[in-house]
Amino acid sequence: MLNVEHIGIAVRSLEESVPLFEKLLGVRSFKMETVENDRVATAFFQVGESKIELLESLDPEGPVGRFIARKGEGVHHIALRVDDIQREMQRLREQGFTPLEPEARPGADNKLVCFLHPRDTCGVLVELCMERI
Numbered sequence: 001m002l003n004v005e006h007i008g009i010a011v012r013s014l015e016e017s018v019p020l021f022e023k024l025l026g027v028r029s030f031k032m033e034t035v036e037n038d039r040v041a042t043a044f045f046q047v048g049e050s051k052i053e054l055l056e057s058l059d060p061e062g063p064v065g066r067f068i069a070r071k072g073e074g075v076h077h078i079a080l081r082v083d084d085i086q087r088e089m090q091r092l093r094e095q096g097f098t099p100l101e102p103e104a105r106p107g108a109d110n111k112l113v114c115f116l117h118p119r120d121t122c123g124v125l126v127e128l129c130m131e132r133i
């Protein structure tokens with residue numbers, strides 16, 4: 001079963017964006033962390049049953065840094081929560097979707113993650129994520 005786990009928003013500065021989103025959402029960020037393999041710093045907000053993830057690039061050549069250089073700040077990805085990421089990756093491969101990674105890998109917020117190529121999803125970067133056990 002798929003559910004929206006979070007929406008990732010690329011920002012230039014967490015220092016500037018976190019207070020703005022705290023005012024906008026009326027809640028404080030509940031978690032900030034650095035994800036070295038993705039070269040980002042993140043801040044999470046709980047909004048109902050889903051989350052908002054702010055992503056600040058730690059490297060202009062990293063995925064989020066390149067995204068901001070091309071498109072500016074904005075929605076970077078939509079993450080879908082799955083019960084079994086390996087099974088879901090296989091199902092989606094069989095349906096013609098292209099994972100950007102051959103296997104799920106550790107991501108932010110204690111998740112295993114895999115991204116789907118945006119050319120297969122109407123230009124939207126889609127992340128599959130599953131809680132790590």
